[in-house]
Amino acid sequence: MPDTPPLPHKHSFESLSERYGARYKWLVLFAVAFGGIAGVLSTSSMNVAIPSIGQQFGLGQDKVQWAITGFMAAMTLSMLPTPWLLDRIGFRRCFLGAIAVLAASSALGALATNFAWLVAMRIVQGAAAGILQPLGAVAVMRLFPVESQGRASGILGFSIVLAPAVAPTLGGMLLDRFGWEAIILANLPFCLIAGVAGMALLPHPRELKNTRFDWFGAGTLGLATLCAIEGITSVHGHGLTSPWTLSLLGLATLALVLFVRHARRAQAPIIAPTLFANRAFTMGTLVSLTYGFGMYASTYLIPVFLQSALGYSATRAGLALLPAGLVLALVIPLGGRMADRYPPHRVTMLGLAVFGLSFLLLAVIGGRIAYDEMIWVTALGRLGLALILPALSLAALRGMTAHQLGQSSVVVSYVRQLGGVLGIAVSSVFVEWRETAYGAVGPGAYADSFMLLAVVFVVALAAASRMTPHAEKVRKAAS
Numbered sequence: 001m002p003d004t005p006p007l008p009h010k011h012s013f014e015s016l017s018e019r020y021g022a023r024y025k026w027l028v029l030f031a032v033a034f035g036g037i038a039g040v041l042s043t044s045s046m047n048v049a050i051p052s053i054g055q056q057f058g059l060g061q062d063k064v065q066w067a068i069t070g071f072m073a074a075m076t077l078s079m080l081p082t083p084w085l086l087d088r089i090g091f092r093r094c095f096l097g098a099i100a101v102l103a104a105s106s107a108l109g110a111l112a113t114n115f116a117w118l119v120a121m122r123i124v125q126g127a128a129a130g131i132l133q134p135l136g137a138v139a140v141m142r143l144f145p146v147e148s149q150g151r152a153s154g155i156l157g158f159s160i161v162l163a164p165a166v167a168p169t170l171g172g173m174l175l176d177r178f179g180w181e182a183i184i185l186a187n188l189p190f191c192l193i194a195g196v197a198g199m200a201l202l203p204h205p206r207e208l209k210n211t212r213f214d215w216f217g218a219g220t221l222g223l224a225t226l227c228a229i230e231g232i233t234s235v236h237g238h239g240l241t242s243p244w245t246l247s248l249l250g251l252a253t254l255a256l257v258l259f260v261r262h263a264r265r266a267q268a269p270i271i272a273p274t275l276f277a278n279r280a281f282t283m284g285t286l287v288s289l290t291y292g293f294g295m296y297a298s299t300y301l302i303p304v305f306l307q308s309a310l311g312y313s314a315t316r317a318g319l320a321l322l323p324a325g326l327v328l329a330l331v332i333p334l335g336g337r338m339a340d341r342y343p344p345h346r347v348t349m350l351g352l353a354v355f356g357l358s359f360l361l362l363a364v365i366g367g368r369i370a371y372d373e374m375i376w377v378t379a380l381g382r383l384g385l386a387l388i389l390p391a392l393s394l395a396a397l398r399g400m401t402a403h404q405l406g407q408s409s410v411v412v413s414y415v416r417q418l419g420g421v422l423g424i425a426v427s428s429v430f431v432e433w434r435e436t437a438y439g440a441v442g443p444g445a446y447a448d449s450f451m452l453l454a455v456v457f458v459v460a461l462a463a464a465s466r467m468t469p470h471a472e473k474v475r476k477a478a479s
Helices: 013-045 049-058 066-078 082-110 114-131 135-141 146-180 182-201 216-239 243-265 271-276 279-309 314-341 342-370 369-397 402-438 441-464 469-478
Strands: none
Touching: 013 066, 013 082, 013 114, 013 135, 013 146, 013 182, 013 441, 049 114, 049 182, 066 114, 066 216, 066 402, 066 469, 082 114, 082 135, 082 182, 114 342, 114 369, 135 279, 135 369, 135 402, 135 469, 146 369, 216 243, 216 369, 216 402, 243 271, 271 279, 271 402, 279 314, 279 342, 279 369, 314 342, 314 369, 342 369, 369 402, 402 441
């Protein structure tokens, strides 16, 4: 009697695809999106709780900021081992494990009785959120055909940007009613939905790679990242030419050189240099770095500009930014559809131009800008961002092979996050330098800073234009 082939596992990709049909990939996308929301809420909702945490633990703002900076640093660095985790344990275990760690650290953080424990749990939260962040792009590129990847990216982006748009309002309501502990717990419902949906929908991996983790590569790249961030931040207190600042920047450069040398020789480096043989990906990485710089710097600068230079209250400043957040959330699905209909690099360039124009307007109008004009200009900037988010990943990643998707998507997310951390550090130092030059706190220093961001987006626009040949090739092949 001939042997019959074994039935596929109920959680194999084939079984799940047959069970749910054409809607299966969309169900997976929504499960991953809820995980992304949980991570983003952990990032953006804590800022409003800084004064309350400081009062409870008797600390100044310089100490309480560790609850934010520790999270951001952990989130950035934890992206590095994600490609290895995808190869070693698969997408399903990687996603569910990160969700479980995020939920557990949130619950334990809310029980903190001392500030050191709170910071430790925030660091664990950041590590889990960093692993979750690139997984959405991996899911889109693996599950969706070329002609619908833009739409999928737009839906994924909508879920992720909607969270920070409402996080300050939600955080303020929770803080006033229940205390800062409720803000840390706000992501638990999304963790629960993502975990249950992930267990039901995510397939078991077909095959896993038993590769060794690149400890030396991760260590040198992580050291370069931390030293670069701390070196730029230290300009604020020590000066650009101080021995401490120069030592940190020198150590960052040395660590980066050691990483590049190691990656060229290693059999399985944490980031393979061969990724950058693809010009579209290389230019996309540069665009991600520069637009992350501008996006996070603007998120920091605009509220401070409204309060410090224009004299608005915190409530009125927050209300001025709310329409911009809603514009971003509502337009991003349209940006995804445009990335399906037109070459993604051109949609990216349009978004960069619109975003850069908003900073140019802020630089030119400066302290003469009216309240309603501020609303329109910030909304214009978020309109540009809504075009960039879905299209940039597609333009950068479409030429990568299946085994390169994990590393390449992590690199794009990593440099965007790194650019964001550097953007906040550089913009804060730049504003203080310009205030010293003007001899007073006023709109002039912020106008100069907005002009700097406009120049940064010109650089990003030039890099995006160099993504043309590959993007055109992919689009012609798809049609």
